[in-house]
Amino acid sequence: MSVETLLLAIALGFAAGALSGMFGVGGGVLFVPTLAFVVGLGQLAAQATSLAAIIPVVAVGAWQQHRAGNVRLREGIAIGVTAIVGVLGGAKLATALPEDLLRDLFAGLLLVVAAQLGWSARGSLRSQGSPSGPPGR
Amino acid sequence: MPKPSFWVLGGIGVASGFMSALFGVGGGIVVVPLLVLLAGFDSRAATGTSLVAIFITALSGATSFSLLDHVHWRDAALVGLPAVAGTFAGVRLQSRVTSGSLTLLFAVFLVVVAVVLFVE
Numbered sequence: 209m210s211v212e213t214l215l216l217a218i219a220l221g222f223a224a225g226a227l228s229g230m231f232g233v234g235g236g237v238l239f240v241p242t243l244a245f246v247v248g249l250g251q252l253a254a255q256a257t258s259l260a261a262i263i264p265v266v267a268v269g270a271w272q273q274h275r276a277g278n279v280r281l282r283e284g285i286a287i288g289v290t291a292i293v294g295v296l297g298g299a300k301l302a303t304a305l306p307e308d309l310l311r312d313l314f315a316g317l318l319l320v321v322a323a324q325l326g327w328s329a330r331g332s333l334r335s336q337g338s339p340s341g342p343p344g345r
Numbered sequence: 346m347p348k349p350s351f352w353v354l355g356g357i358g359v360a361s362g363f364m365s366a367l368f369g370v371g372g373g374i375v376v377v378p379l380l381v382l383l384a385g386f387d388s389r390a391a392t393g394t395s396l397v398a399i400f401i402t403a404l405s406g407a408t409s410f411s412l413l414d415h416v417h418w419r420d421a422a423l424v425g426l427p428a429v430a431g432t433f434a435g436v437r438l439q440s441r442v443t444s445g446s447l448t449l450l451f452a453v454f455l456v457v458v459a460v461v462l463f464v465e
Contacts, residue, residue, distance in 0.1 A: 217420075218427045225428030229435020231451055232377075232392065234399070235428050236370030241458050247420050255369025256410030257417045261425030262371050262403040268429050270396035278393025283349065283384070287358040287376060287394075288401025294362025295402060299409045302367050315462035317368050322455040324374070329448035 209247070217246050225265060235265050237321055240314060251307040251314065349384035357383065361398065366406045371399035 224238035236258045243254035243261075273279050302310060357379045361372035373395045380391035410416050 214423070217423050221424030221427035222431040222434075224424065225431020225433075226435035226438065227431075227451065228428070229432040230438055231448060232373075233451075234371040234373045235425075236365075236368070237455070239424055239428070240369050241462065242424055243417075243420060245461075247417075247423070249417060249420065253415050253417060256407070256413075256415035257421045258369040259365070259403050259410060260407040260416050260418060260421035261428065263400065263407060263421075264425050265428050265432060266371060266396050266400045266403060269432060270393075270400050273393035273396055276393070278389050279397055280386075280390060280394045281397060283354055283380075284394040284397025285401065286351065286354040287361065287398035290355040290358030291362030291365065291372065291398060291402040292405045294359040294364075295366040295406045295409055296362075298363040298366025298368075299406065299413070301363075302369075303413060303415070311462055311465065314368055315459040317364075317370070317374075318455045318459035318462070321374060322452040322459070325448050325452035325455070329445040329452065332445035332448070 213246060213248075217242060220246060221261070228265070231325065233321060233325065234262065236262055237318060244311075251311040252302060255302065255310070255314070353383050358398065362402050362405070365399075365402045366409065369406075372402055373399055 220238070220242040224235045224242065227233065227238060228235045239258035239261045240251075240254050243249045243257050244251060247254075249257060270279065270284075274281070305313075357376060360379070361375040364370070364375055365372035373392075376395040376398055377388070377391045380386040380394060381388055384391075386394065407416055407421075411418075
């Protein structure tokens with residue numbers, strides 16, 4: 209990996225964290241394109257690696273939110289543990305699909321997130337000056 | 346705040362875990378709105394609680410893909426560790442600069458990335 213690629217990946221990682229802190233959109237949405245286009249991973253490897261990259265980000269986020277009193281631990285753990293069942297199914301499907309289709313599906317997900325953001329912006333554009341939603345999604 | 350049933354939480358968990366592993370994202374896009382709609386959480390508690398769920402989800406997802414040899418751990422650290430520093434900057438910036446128009450700009454950026462992904 210060249211020095212330029214290395215620095216660009218670090219910068220985009222930092223930007224992904226900053227944007228997720230600002231807009232409450234998780235880092236994964238930005239990690240996957242960075243890992244695919246800049247680092248040069250295939251779509252499946254980019255997605256799998258994105259999940260690993262999310263771990264330290266949410267660990268810090270969860271700890272901060274816990275200290276701020278915004279975490280209901282029992283419910284969070286219940287969702288996370290049952291999520292493992294879904295993860296096994298999702299991983300099975302992701303590895304079975306052709307990477308082109310996986311990439312198109314991911315692009316579709318980006319459009320959904322963009323629509324969600326657009327919808328929330330519409331609300332805050334109408335009522336200027338009202339506080340925006342909390343970070344961390 | 347109401348106490349959601351195990352079935353509601355489990356349903357949210359399975360759905361978010363599935364999409365997390367399928368797309369390589371945390372699953373907050375699913376968890377946060379569902380906690381608000383189905384479990385009666387306010388958005389602050391939903392966001393905070395979702396992070397605990399996502400931590401476990403991402404850990405299990407990364408482990409599953411790692412067993413199949415798809416995780417590049419060095420690259421994960423390369424983007425993930427700077428992102429931790431970035432979140433501090435982002436949260437600090439949020440109260441000052443986040444506005445409707447900026448959110449819209451970010452949405453447009455995501456659409457551009459999506460189009461690039463489609464044509465790739």
